[in-house]
Structures are given as structure tokens and as C-alpha cells.
Amino acid sequence: MTDLFFTMPDNPAVLERLTAGLGDRAAAAGLLDIAYRTVDSPIGSLLVAATQAGVVAVGFESEGHDQVLQRLADRLSPRILQAPSRLEEAARQLEAYFEHRLSHFDVPVDLVLSSGFRREVLSRLREVAFGSTVSYAELAALSGNPKASRAVGSACATNPIPIIVPCHRVVRSDGSLGGYLGGLDAKRYLLGLEAQPAALTGLAT
Amino acid sequence: MTKPPFELVVAHHGATVLRVCTAIVGSNDAEDAWSETFLAALRAYPTLADGANLEAWLVRIAHNQAVDLIRRQSRQRAVSEVLANQPASDPPTPPSSAAAALARLSPRQRQAVAYHHLADLPYAEVAQIIGGTPAAARRAAADGIARLRRLIPEEES
Incomplete structure (x- = not known):
């Protein structure tokens, strides 16, 4: 009461x-x-x-x-x-x-959630340019271990900072998409966005 | 061993903490007390035992913040009274009738009412925060409520 x-x-x-x-x-x-x-x-x-x-x-x-x-x-x-x-x-x-007005992310990232080889892969991945792609094997070579494409796959699958660390730019050697944490539709969307000619969208580089 | 992100703690308990702060320090200082409570809680959060009663923990922190605030204010008031050589005036904003009535209880009654009736803490928890036995906390809350019953009709007439 x-x-x-x-x-x-x-x-x-x-x-x-x-x-x-x-x-x-x-x-x-x-x-x-x-x-x-x-x-x-x-x-x-x-x-x-x-x-x-x-x-x-x-x-x-x-x-x-x-x-x-x-x-x-x-x-x-x-x-x-x-x-x-x-x-x-x-x-x-x-x-x-x-909005296709930016091709390179210029913000500090903290890779504390990744360690060892995975961290190395993600650091190299930041250098893969907007609009280009790289295969798992190529990224393995860039990361200093050409035989480790499977490990590169898991580094990408567990990338904590997708889009800014562009794991969507990693595809299979045969040109197929491979996987993506955000779903294959999202990966397809991002690659499509980056493939648009800059002249049509006024992309500043 | 998992703790929810602190944002969820604020979302779940923010309203109760605001009610408790308003009750114990009055409407004018409630917002500061609320922010100070959650900042102090955030500081201590990583070391809080998993599965601890978050509401009781937050009310205890709010209580300590309020005690500090009142101590600071009475020090300031003492200084300004000496400087002006006259008593400081009361806060200008008229508080709501519930807050006005609460302000006329003794601090102990006010705290017992706030922690039991507004934060739903059992008297055992209330006693741990304000000191004394659970029975004494129950008595303080009952006396406070009886006094509020007499005060609130006056305030509203």
C-alpha cells in the first residue's frame, strides 16, 4: 500500500x-x-x-x-x-x-583483436587499393608466407574491421567471390560500388 | 564471466538512478548527481564482481555521490555565509510536490524511502547503504512515508 x-x-x-x-x-x-x-x-x-x-x-x-x-x-x-x-x-x-566520394580510409585503426600472422595479413590488406582485388594466394605472398592462403582466408573471415580494412577485395584465384562475414550480397555490393567509373560519380582520389 | 557493455547498464538502470538522485539531492542537483554516479560506476565497473546486483551497486554509488555533494555544498554555503555575513537563500526553482515533501524529511528517512520505495531495494540492502539494522531501516522508511502522507496533501492544497 x-x-x-x-x-x-x-x-x-x-x-x-x-x-x-x-x-x-x-x-x-x-x-x-x-x-x-x-x-x-x-x-x-x-x-x-x-x-x-x-x-x-x-x-x-x-x-x-x-x-x-x-x-x-x-x-x-x-x-x-x-x-x-x-x-x-x-x-x-x-x-x-x-557515396563514392572517398577511395581511401584515412583513420587510425586498432588491430588489437588480431594477432600474429592474421594481424600481418590485415595490415597488408590495407594497402590493397580501392577498385582492385587480390587473391588469397597473392595476399599470402604479400604477407610473407606464400603457402598460407588458407590462413589468409581465416584472417579475412575474422577481420574485425571490415570495409575499412578491405577484406571484400580478397577473392578466389578463379575469380569467384569466396566468403564474407557480412554476406555475399554485401561483398558483391562493395565490389560493384568500387568498380563504378569515377567519372560518373565524381570520385575524388 | 561476462559483463554487459556499460551502455546497457545505463539503459536498464538510468531511470531508477535519476529518481533516486532527484529524491536525495533535489531536482536542481539531480542531473549532476546522475552523471557523477554513472562516471564513478564506469570507473569501477571492470572490477565489479560478475553477477552482482547492479541496482544495489548503483544506488550505493549514488548515495556516496550525494553525501559528497551535500558536504561540498554545505562547505560552500558556510564560506558564502561568512563572506556575505548573511544566510544563503534557498534554491530558487520550486521543486515538484514529491521532491519538496522529501526535502522536509530527515536525511535518513529520505534515503530509506528513496532506496526502498523508489529503487525497490530490500531493507537488508538499504541498511547496508545507510548504516544500522534492517529493522531500523524499515522504521526510518515507515516514519518517512507517514510524514510524507501528512505533508503531501498540504503541499497540494
């Missing part, structure tokens, strides 16, 4: 404003290990997450953003909040990329 007697009205507008401001305040206080935001794209909503060192993950809608965040919490740190400002530049570049 007393429980029903005393209540305090909720204030959803204040709560929303406080919640939205918390991420940037936490970042300013040096308490935010992982900031994230979402970016709309033609292949679905993308989750973009960054440590203080750089972009650490890009998640596809099909993976489930909640699962991607939980994985980051388990593997890196649960100090995770939405904080749009840390990701402003990455979001701006992703939007420009999908």
Missing part, C-alpha cells in the same frame, strides 16, 4: 539528454575504453567502435550489433558507451565511401 503511495515522476527527456552526454563526458575523463555509434549504409546499419587508439571494430547488422558489443566487452573491456564524437571522422568517411 505504501509502495503505491509514494512515486516520483519519470523525466524521459532529461534522461535521454543525460544518457546521450555520458559517453563524451566519460571519454573526456579518460574512462571510456570503447566508444561506438551506428552509421546507416546501403548494406544495412553498421556498428563502428573505437578504442582510444583507433577504430577497433565494424559490425554488420546481420551479425547483431548487441552481439558485436558483447564480444568487445568480453575480449577488450566492458567500459563501452555510445560516444559519437570519437567516431565522427570514421562515420564521415564511411558515408563518403558509400
Whole structure:
């Protein structure tokens, strides 16, 4: 009876404003290990997450953003909040990329989720240019181990930062697509986007 | 051994923490208290035991933040009273009737009411936060509610 007697009205507008401001305040206080935001794209909503060192993950809608965040919490740190400002530049570049106005991502990345040979593969992969493709075997050679195309395949399949680290540019030697974490439709879309002639879309290089 | 991303903690408990902060420090300072509570919680989050009662943990942090805030304010008030040689005036914003009534309870009654009736913590948890026995916490909350019953009709008439 007393429980029903005393209540305090909720204030959803204040709560929303406080919640939205918390991420940037936490970042300013040096308490935010992982900031994230979402970016709309033609292949679905993308989750973009960054440590203080750089972009650490890009998640596809099909993976489930909640699962991607939980994985980051388990593997890196649960100090995770939405904080749009840390990701402003990455979001701006992703939007420009999908509008065919950007051919090279110039944002710091944090490859902390990959180690050893996989990390080496992902570093080399950043050098594969917009609009070109490379085979698993070629990327293995570039990474210093020509026989390791299977390992290159798993490095690409577990790439935590797709699109920005362009694992979609890796295809089979016979020209077929191979696999893609975001689904083959997404891979086909990205390769198609990059194959469009720049003259038609005003791509700045 | 998995902890949810802190964003989910804020989403699930943000409203309760705001109610508790409003109840114990008043509407004017509730927003600061809320932010300070979640920043302190974020700082400690990685070392929190898995499976801990998050709501009780957050209320305890809010309580500590409120105690700090009130201590800082009374120090500032003391200084400004000395400087101006007169008592500082009350906050200008008229609070809601519930908050106004709560402000007239003793701190202990106010805390017991907020933590039990607004945050739904059992008296055993409330007692751990405000000190004393669970029975004493129950009594403080009951006295607080009885006083609110007398105050709130006055406030609204």
C-alpha cells in the first residue's frame, strides 16, 4: 500500500539528454575504453567502435550489433558507451565511401583483436587499393608466407574491421567471390560500388 | 564471466538512478548527481564482481555521490555565509510536490524511502547503504512515508 503511495515522476527527456552526454563526458575523463555509434549504409546499419587508439571494430547488422558489443566487452573491456564524437571522422568517411566520394580510409585503426600472422595479413590488406582485388594466394605472398592462403582466408573471415580494412577485395584465384562475414550480397555490393567509373560519380582520389 | 557493455547498464538502470538522485539531492542537483554516479560506476565497473546486483551497486554509488555533494555544498554555503555575513537563500526553482515533501524529511528517512520505495531495494540492502539494522531501516522508511502522507496533501492544497 505504501509502495503505491509514494512515486516520483519519470523525466524521459532529461534522461535521454543525460544518457546521450555520458559517453563524451566519460571519454573526456579518460574512462571510456570503447566508444561506438551506428552509421546507416546501403548494406544495412553498421556498428563502428573505437578504442582510444583507433577504430577497433565494424559490425554488420546481420551479425547483431548487441552481439558485436558483447564480444568487445568480453575480449577488450566492458567500459563501452555510445560516444559519437570519437567516431565522427570514421562515420564521415564511411558515408563518403558509400557515396563514392572517398577511395581511401584515412583513420587510425586498432588491430588489437588480431594477432600474429592474421594481424600481418590485415595490415597488408590495407594497402590493397580501392577498385582492385587480390587473391588469397597473392595476399599470402604479400604477407610473407606464400603457402598460407588458407590462413589468409581465416584472417579475412575474422577481420574485425571490415570495409575499412578491405577484406571484400580478397577473392578466389578463379575469380569467384569466396566468403564474407557480412554476406555475399554485401561483398558483391562493395565490389560493384568500387568498380563504378569515377567519372560518373565524381570520385575524388 | 561476462559483463554487459556499460551502455546497457545505463539503459536498464538510468531511470531508477535519476529518481533516486532527484529524491536525495533535489531536482536542481539531480542531473549532476546522475552523471557523477554513472562516471564513478564506469570507473569501477571492470572490477565489479560478475553477477552482482547492479541496482544495489548503483544506488550505493549514488548515495556516496550525494553525501559528497551535500558536504561540498554545505562547505560552500558556510564560506558564502561568512563572506556575505548573511544566510544563503534557498534554491530558487520550486521543486515538484514529491521532491519538496522529501526535502522536509530527515536525511535518513529520505534515503530509506528513496532506496526502498523508489529503487525497490530490500531493507537488508538499504541498511547496508545507510548504516544500522534492517529493522531500523524499515522504521526510518515507515516514519518517512507517514510524514510524507501528512505533508503531501498540504503541499497540494
